[in-house]
Amino acid sequence: MPRRSHHGEDTHLPNFIEMSGISKHFGGVTALADVDLTIAAGEVHCLAGENGSGKSTLIKIISGVQPPDAGGEIVIDGTRQTHLTPSESTRLGIQVIYQDLALFPDLTVAENIGFAQHLSGLHGARWAKLRETAQAVIARLGVQLDPAARLGDLSIAQRQLVAICRALAADARLVIMDEPTASLTRTEVDTLLGITRELKRRGIAVVFVSHRLDEVLEIAERVTVLRDGRKLGTWDAQEMTPARLGTLMTGHEFDYKIAVPDLAAAPVVLSVSNLSRTGDFEDVSLEIRAGEILGLIGLLGSGRTELALSLFGMRPAESGEIRLNGKPVLLRSNRAAIDEGIAYVSEDRLSLGLVLEQPIASNIILSTLDRLTGAGGLLSRERTGASVGHWIEQLGIKVSDPENAVRTLSGGNQQRVVIAKWLATNPRVLILDSPTVGVDINAKDGIYAIVKSLAAAGMAVLMISDEIPEVLYHSHRILVMQSGRLKAEYHPMQITESALREAIDA
Amino acid sequence: MPEFLKRGLHSHEGKLLLVVLALIVFLSVATPSFFTLQNLVDLLTSYAFSGMLAAGLLVVLISGGIDISFTASASVAQYVAMTVANAYHIGWLGVIGICGGVGIACGLLNALLIGTLGLSSIIVTIATLNVFFGLLMFATHGNEIFSLPDWFVNGASWVVYTDKNETPYAFNLQMLGLISAFVLTAIILTRTNIGRQIYALGSNKDAAQRVGIKVFRINLLVYGYMGFVAGMASLIQAQDAQSVSPNALVGRELDVLAAVVLGGASLTGGVGTVSGTILGVMLLACLENGLLLLGVPSYWSQCFTGAVILIAVSALAIERQRHRAAARRVMA
Numbered sequence: 001m002p003r004r005s006h007h008g009e010d011t012h013l014p015n016f017i018e019m020s021g022i023s024k025h026f027g028g029v030t031a032l033a034d035v036d037l038t039i040a041a042g043e044v045h046c047l048a049g050e051n052g053s054g055k056s057t058l059i060k061i062i063s064g065v066q067p068p069d070a071g072g073e074i075v076i077d078g079t080r081q082t083h084l085t086p087s088e089s090t091r092l093g094i095q096v097i098y099q100d101l102a103l104f105p106d107l108t109v110a111e112n113i114g115f116a117q118h119l120s121g122l123h124g125a126r127w128a129k130l131r132e133t134a135q136a137v138i139a140r141l142g143v144q145l146d147p148a149a150r151l152g153d154l155s156i157a158q159r160q161l162v163a164i165c166r167a168l169a170a171d172a173r174l175v176i177m178d179e180p181t182a183s184l185t186r187t188e189v190d191t192l193l194g195i196t197r198e199l200k201r202r203g204i205a206v207v208f209v210s211h212r213l214d215e216v217l218e219i220a221e222r223v224t225v226l227r228d229g230r231k232l233g234t235w236d237a238q239e240m241t242p243a244r245l246g247t248l249m250t251g252h253e254f255d256y257k258i259a260v261p262d263l264a265a266a267p268v269v270l271s272v273s274n275l276s277r278t279g280d281f282e283d284v285s286l287e288i289r290a291g292e293i294l295g296l297i298g299l300l301g302s303g304r305t306e307l308a309l310s311l312f313g314m315r316p317a318e319s320g321e322i323r324l325n326g327k328p329v330l331l332r333s334n335r336a337a338i339d340e341g342i343a344y345v346s347e348d349r350l351s352l353g354l355v356l357e358q359p360i361a362s363n364i365i366l367s368t369l370d371r372l373t374g375a376g377g378l379l380s381r382e383r384t385g386a387s388v389g390h391w392i393e394q395l396g397i398k399v400s401d402p403e404n405a406v407r408t409l410s411g412g413n414q415q416r417v418v419i420a421k422w423l424a425t426n427p428r429v430l431i432l433d434s435p436t437v438g439v440d441i442n443a444k445d446g447i448y449a450i451v452k453s454l455a456a457a458g459m460a461v462l463m464i465s466d467e468i469p470e471v472l473y474h475s476h477r478i479l480v481m482q483s484g485r486l487k488a489e490y491h492p493m494q495i496t497e498s499a500l501r502e503a504i505d506a
Numbered sequence: 507m508p509e510f511l512k513r514g515l516h517s518h519e520g521k522l523l524l525v526v527l528a529l530i531v532f533l534s535v536a537t538p539s540f541f542t543l544q545n546l547v548d549l550l551t552s553y554a555f556s557g558m559l560a561a562g563l564l565v566v567l568i569s570g571g572i573d574i575s576f577t578a579s580a581s582v583a584q585y586v587a588m589t590v591a592n593a594y595h596i597g598w599l600g601v602i603g604i605c606g607g608v609g610i611a612c613g614l615l616n617a618l619l620i621g622t623l624g625l626s627s628i629i630v631t632i633a634t635l636n637v638f639f640g641l642l643m644f645a646t647h648g649n650e651i652f653s654l655p656d657w658f659v660n661g662a663s664w665v666v667y668t669d670k671n672e673t674p675y676a677f678n679l680q681m682l683g684l685i686s687a688f689v690l691t692a693i694i695l696t697r698t699n700i701g702r703q704i705y706a707l708g709s710n711k712d713a714a715q716r717v718g719i720k721v722f723r724i725n726l727l728v729y730g731y732m733g734f735v736a737g738m739a740s741l742i743q744a745q746d747a748q749s750v751s752p753n754a755l756v757g758r759e760l761d762v763l764a765a766v767v768l769g770g771a772s773l774t775g776g777v778g779t780v781s782g783t784i785l786g787v788m789l790l791a792c793l794e795n796g797l798l799l800l801g802v803p804s805y806w807s808q809c810f811t812g813a814v815i816l817i818a819v820s821a822l823a824i825e826r827q828r829h830r831a832a833a834r835r836v837m838a
Contacts, residue, residue: 087718102713104706106776111702116717118699125702 015075016041016174016205017062017094022072024057024229031057032068035231037224039174042203044196044219046237048210049226050249055209058226059176063096064089077173090116093173097163099182105152110134112151113165137165140202141195156301157188164195168204175199176207181215182466185299186505189215217242225249242497246469260476260492261456266290267325269460270342270429272311275320280306281484284320288429288460293451295475295492296464297504303484304464305347308431311462312344313337324428338367343422345415347433347464353418354406361388361402363417368424391420395450412443419450430454431462436470448474468500480504518770518822522785525818526792533796540799543667543675553791554680555743555755557784558687559762560769562735564783565691567766569728570708570775571620571627576762577755578638579612579733580740585642587741588651588750591658601658605737612638613733617725635756642752650751654744661745683742687735692780694731704728708775764815765790770822789814 015038024032032054039045049055060066061074064084068074074081076092103112114133118126134147143161145154151162160180167175181189196206196219208216217223220237225248232248266289275284281303288294298304310317313331322329324340331337337344346352354363365372365384372387374380388402395416399409406417415435422430432451436444451474455461465471471478471492478490480503488503495503514520534541559576566573587604590596596604612634619630663676695701707714707724715721744750769786771778793814797807 086716090718098716100712102710102716104709104713104776106709107702107705111706115702115706119703119718121699123699125697125699 014040016043016077018073018075019062020073022058022061022074023069024054024061024066025069030229032061032229035226035229037231037234039205039207041173041205042200043205043221044200044216045205045207046210046216046220046223047207047226048223048245048249052228053226053249054229055226056178057229059096059178059209062089062176063094090170093171094176095167095170095172095174096176097160097167097178097180099179101159101163103151103159103163103166105150107151108147109145109149109151109154109162110147112162113137113147113169116166116170133169134165137169140168141165141198143191143195157184157191160184160192161195164199168199172204174205174207176209178209180208181210182300186502189505193219217245261291263289263292263476266292269325270311270462271323271326273321273323275307275310275317275322277306277310277315277317279484280310280315281481284486286479286486288462290458290460291455292477293455293461293463293475295471295478296462296481297466297468297471297478297500298464298481299466299504302481304466304481305433306484307481308344308433308462308464311337311429311431312342314344338425338427341426341428342431343367343425343427343429344431345418345422345433345435347437349411349415349418349437353421354414356407357405359403360392360397360399360406360409360417361385363406364388364391364402364420364424367421387424391424394423395420396446410443411439412446415439415443415447416450419447423454427459429460429462431464433464434466435463436467468497468504472497472500518825519779519782519785521821522769522782522789522818526785526789529789529792529796533792533799537796537799540796543669544673545795545799547675549791549795550684551678551680551746553787554684554746555739556758556762556765556791557684557787558735558739558742559759560765560783560787561687561691561780562732562739563762563766564769564771564778564780565695565704566627566728566732567771567773568695568708568775568778569704569724570711571725571728572763572773573613573616573631573729573732574628574759574763575612575616575631575635575638576732576736577757577759578635578642579609580736580743581752581755582612582638582642583608583737584740584744584750585646585651585752588654588658588744591655592651592653597657601741602738605741606734607737609733609735609737609740610730611733612736613729613731614726616733617722617729620729621722621725635759639753639756646752648752650749652749654748654750658745659748680742680746683738687738688780688784691735695780700724700727705776708772708777710776761790768815768818789818 018038020036022032022035022037023030035054035058037058047055047058057066061068064086067084074084081088104115107115110130110133114130117133118130131147138145138147141161141164145158145161145165151159154162164175180192184192193216199206208220210216217237217240222234223237223240223245224234225232225245227249268287269290271287273285276282284307286294296304296307306315309315311322311331313334313336316332322331329340331340331342334344355366361384365387368387369379372379372383374383391397392399392402397413397416397420399413406414409417435451436447439447451461451463463471463475472495473492475492478492478495478500479486480488480490482504490500490503515524530541539545559580562576563573583605586608587601590604591601616627616631616634619625619634620627661679663678665674665676667675669675695704703714703719703724706717707719707721711721740755743755747754765786766778766783767773767786768789769778769782769784771783790811793811794807797810802810
């Protein structure tokens with residue numbers, strides 16, 4: 001199908017897309033309220049906001065996945081769009097690169113790039129043509145990719161390049177990248193920035209959507225900040241600093257005080273020496289004292305989660321030693337780890353940490369069922385009720401009825417339920433993997449407060465994260481992990497956010 | 507060793523080929539009747555039915571779905587076709603049309619239930635297996651059809667070779683069906699845009715939807731094709747058996763599934779090749795046939811076949827795990 005072109009008819013069109021008065025309600029919840037946004041052709045624009053600020057809803061509206069509420073106006077290339085569908089949006093040159101990239105791991109690179117242009121009708125697979133398209137686009141971007149390679153064999157950064165090539169092959173005029181730097185190293189981010197300049201040179205607009213924008217600020221022209229579904233404003237990227245952006249996104253200056261207690265006299269609870277597991281991590285040694293919060297920071301794929309899983313017995317280490325209170329322990333299963341007093345709050349709360357359809361109460365007692373039995377080995381109603389009540393109160397979980405399904409809770413409260421479930425096992429070591437992913441900023445604060453009070457009561461905490469402020473302001477010591485190895489150790493008072501960022505990306 | 511050979515041996519198909527060859531060599535040495543032209547003809551004829559179904563099921567598995575109901579669709583198709591053929595002079599084109607039509611209708615019903623109600627394919631097709639089979643048994647009271655039209659019983663075959671003892675070896679309808687099913691499936695999967703969309707859908711359903719693949723249409727096509735192949739397979743099976751029994755086929759669906767999975771197709775979709783499926787069917791056929799020729803009691807033979815499936819599938823899982831670990835290392 002030939003692409004209808006408007007720029008032949010109009011002589012001057014500075015804006016590729018103009019949106020005004022865009023609102024979106026889901027039931028009683030306001031996802032977007034009266035948002036305006038314009039993006040010029042060839043502009044690099046940042047869209048910043050916390051989780052739940054309305055960024056993703058706005059992208060869904062631009063890409064035609066969801067219609068805006070009545071009253072909003074979308075003008076693309078000078079034409080008013082009333083019924084934007086995904087295919088209409090694609091036809092107009094809008095391409096979204098989602099964080100999960102939406103590629104096909106079992107197909108070749110060439111197919112992933114050129115596939116969408118050969119969907120309709122029944123015809124040959126057009127291998128030669130696909131290869132030709134792919135090669136042309138790869139050459140245009142000046143990147144190194146083998147069109148015949150199977151996508152599943154590529155690294156995350158290379159896959160992202162494939163996704164960008166695919167957008168280009170679809171004649172994109174606006175490429176929206178959702179959290180593009182989340183899993184990239186600094187060098188890979190630089191490659192991405194180079195490519196963005198190339199896109200810009202070709203008149204293709206790029207929108208970066210992220211809650212971590214300091215890397216892309218340097219090449220962006222403008223920044224738009226959303227908060228709680230409202231647009232706070234659009235600024236020149238030149239006059240924006242990461243610190244100011246953070247304040248705008250969150251709404252208040254979170255002035256975290258870094259307070260590190262003196263733990264020299266506290267006993268070492270967990271001690272790990274020379275722990276290795278092929279392909280995951282190598283030669284990891286660390287220790288955590290009672291009352292200490294040890295921050296472990298690294299990118300996706302650095303081995304941070306794999307290390308946590310080994311400490312929790314789920315993927316036993318191949319060599320090295322783990323000691324608890326000075327006594328060597330063998331953690332060959334998570335059951336063994338739980339029995340030794342290790343608790344693990346997983347990164348993926350929704351799929352691994354909670355049984356969403358089950359009541360809050362059942363979720364809390366899930367890890368301690370064998371300790372709550374009464375006569376005849378059956379579950380004791382009294383004892384489970386007492387346990388549930390105790391944890392709801394302890395962690396301040398806001399529930400109307402513990403028999404409601406967990407899915408009815410907010411992200412912050414769900415995370416508290418997961419933590420309660422593990423605290424019920426009475427652990428000595430608490431491993432938190434990205435504890436505030438998908439939790440809004442105010443609820444984050446509550447979770448940090450819980451973690452700090454647990455540590456104050458003598459628990460050893462390992463907090464794994466890829467968010468710099470999270471480890472910088474809430475842990476007593478920071479370890480940096482990269483390519484499966486511990487690379488450096490920092491004291492939070494002696495390093496700045498940007499220096500820590502350098503350390504992670506280097 | 508040349509590069510393509512090294513890569514070939516590294517693939518699942520390459521390893522499977524070695525296993526099948528080793529089995530053939532072993533059986534040829536162990537029993538004189540295995541490596542004979544007559545046994546080859548017998549094997550191709552009797553495993554044509556399973557082989558054709560495996561080709562159809564491969565397509566369903568690659569798309570990320572599963573179909574259990576095809577033996578019931580096949581039973582319905584052949585029963586209807588033969589009943590009509592006994593009453594009217596419909597000829598070959600008529601029975602092909604009826605078998606294909608009934609099969610496609612059963613497949614489309616599966617796709618419709620899976621697509622519109624958003625149900626999981628395994629549940630839907632277990633249910634439809636029972637519905638199709640139950641209705642057939644109810645309508646026929648389990649009665650077999652023994653007398654089939656002469657033109658059908660005689661079938662068609664082309665003698666291609668006569669040996670010294672004047673024994674003819676013929677290329678028959680079963681072989682024609684088997685080869686056509688594999689060739690057609692291979693063309694669809696690797697040479698058409700639809701085939702590549704089937705791989706894409708099984709590889710990443712969300713991504714397929716986002717890129718504009720019409721998932722419902724692909725499902726109609728995939729399950730419809732499975733139904734069509736089941737109909738055709740039922741036809742050549744009836745011709746080989748020279749009778750139609752409503753309960754002769756149901757129960758064989760899991761053997762077919764085992765052969766396809768042995769051939770390297772993934773139950774989670776996106777992975778699988780026709781060459782692998784052919785080898786999977788060959789492995790099971792040679793094994794069953796070889797054990798029979800060796801005089802192993804049939805219960806032991808079943809047990810042994812099950813064990814081989816278990817070993818092969820475990821090897822495949824370990825292989826994939828290693829592959830994933832290697833991919834992780836690349837990323838780190």
